[in-house]
Structures are given as structure tokens and as C-alpha cells.
Amino acid sequence: MRLTFFLLILLNLAFLVWSAGYLGTQDSGREPERLSQQISPEKIRIVAETSATSAKYEAEPLAGCRLVSNLGGDDAALLEKSLTSSAGVTTKVLAGTPVNTYWVLIPSLATRPIADKKLAEIRKLGVDDAKIVENETLGPVIISLGIFSTDKLAQDYLAAMNKKGVRSAQVEIRQRPSHKVALEVRGAAEQLQRLPEMLTPYPGSSLADCPVITPTAVPAATP
Numbered sequence: 001m002r003l004t005f006f007l008l009i010l011l012n013l014a015f016l017v018w019s020a021g022y023l024g025t026q027d028s029g030r031e032p033e034r035l036s037q038q039i040s041p042e043k044i045r046i047v048a049e050t051s052a053t054s055a056k057y058e059a060e061p062l063a064g065c066r067l068v069s070n071l072g073g074d075d076a077a078l079l080e081k082s083l084t085s086s087a088g089v090t091t092k093v094l095a096g097t098p099v100n101t102y103w104v105l106i107p108s109l110a111t112r113p114i115a116d117k118k119l120a121e122i123r124k125l126g127v128d129d130a131k132i133v134e135n136e137t138l139g140p141v142i143i144s145l146g147i148f149s150t151d152k153l154a155q156d157y158l159a160a161m162n163k164k165g166v167r168s169a170q171v172e173i174r175q176r177p178s179h180k181v182a183l184e185v186r187g188a189a190e191q192l193q194r195l196p197e198m199l200t201p202y203p204g205s206s207l208a209d210c211p212v213i214t215p216t217a218v219p220a221a222t223p
Contacts, residue, residue, distance in 0.1 A: 073181055125166060
């Protein structure tokens with residue numbers, strides 16, 4: 001009996017040592033092995049599922065661009081102040097487009113005496129508005145017959161001069177800087193719809209879409 005009792009104690013001790021893992025790797029299906037293979041729960045982070053497309057293309061108000069031209073400097077400043085008081089509206093002042101004028105003249109007169117003689121001949125034909133002007137580009141001396149705002153007016157006047165017998169006159173296009181400026185206005189479509197009404201105090205101003213700038217294609221490098 002006593003021997004049996006000691007054998008049972010030894011078997012229990014051996015089983016305890018084996019189950020604690022002191023005698024080598026345990027069966028992979030036992031609970032201690034499962035615990036060692038678990039992912040640490042404190043390292044797990046739950047991320048809400050989102051749509052990449054919707055995040056990238058969130059709904060935004062459609063923006064547009066209008067160009068207000070033929071504004072005086074003070075008028076542009078007043079209009080700009082009124083527009084930028086609305087949220088989401090941006091403006092940019094642009095230099096006005098140079099103004100073309102159309103000059104009816106007799107060019108290429110070498111000296112003042114020659115010009116005086118020519119002027120006397122013209123006045124005999126009934127052209128009283130002609131005058132002598134020194135101009136190094138077209139001269140050195142020219143006879144000016146008139147300056148007009150459009151090509152049609154200049155051509156009509158030139159035709160009238162030809163009928164009177166002034167055959168050496170011609171039309172020259174001249175550019176001069178504009179004292180007017182333009183205002184580029186960007187904002188949502190509903191904001192830009194107010195522009196025609198806002199331009200009422202500025203007679204002579206004009207409204208158009210901003211010009212579209214097409215990017216220039218860069219040729220591929222030749223290997």
C-alpha cells in the first residue's frame with residue numbers, strides 16, 4: 001500500500017511538470033499555445049469604412065469666372081469692394097487692353113518745306129482740318145488728316161479724301177495704353193449671376209466669360 005501511494009504521488013508530480021511545459025513543447029491544440037498565438041487586443045484599432053472616391057470628390061459649389069471690362073480705376077476699386085464682401089468671391093484687377101486708333105495721314109514727307117507745299121495743295125481741295133506733324137516713324141514729317149476710333153470711320157473718311165483728290169493718304173493703326181482696367185471675378189455660379197445687376201452704376205462696362213487659356217503641349221524628349 002505504501003509503495004502504491006508513493007507511486008501515485010510521483011505520477012501526479014510528473015504530470016504536473018509535463019503539463020507546465022517543463023519537459024518540452026506541448027500539443028498545439030492546448031490552451032496555453034492558443035493564448036500565445038492570439039493578437040494583442042490592445043493593438044487592434046477599428047477604422048470606419050469610407051469611400052475613397054467620395055472623400056476625394058466632396059460636393060463643392062461649381063465655380064465660374066467672368067471678366068468685367070472697360071472700368072475706370074476708381075470704379076474697379078468700388079466694384080471689387082462690393083464683390084469681395086460676399087464669401088467665396090475673389091477678384092483680380094487686370095490692365096486694360098491697349099486701344100487702337102486709326103490715323104488718316106499722308107506719310108513720308110522728307111522735309112518741312114515739302115510738307116508745307118503739300119498742305120497748301122490739300123487745303124485748295126477743301127480739306128481744312130489737315131495739319132503738319134513731325135513723326136520719325138512715319139515721316140520725318142507727315143500731314144495728319146484725322147484720327148478715328150474705328151477702322152470703318154477711318155476708311156470712310158479716306159474714301160471721302162480720295163473723292164476730293166487727295167490720293168497719297170492712307171490709314172495707319174496706332175495703339176495707345178488704355179486708362180481703363182478689367183476685373184476678373186471668380187465665384188459660385190449663383191454669385192456671378194448678380195454681376196449684370198451690379199454693373200448698372202458703371203455705364204460703358206462690359207461683361208464676358210474669362211478667356212480660356214489652353215496649355216501648350218510640351219514635345220516629348222527624343223531619346
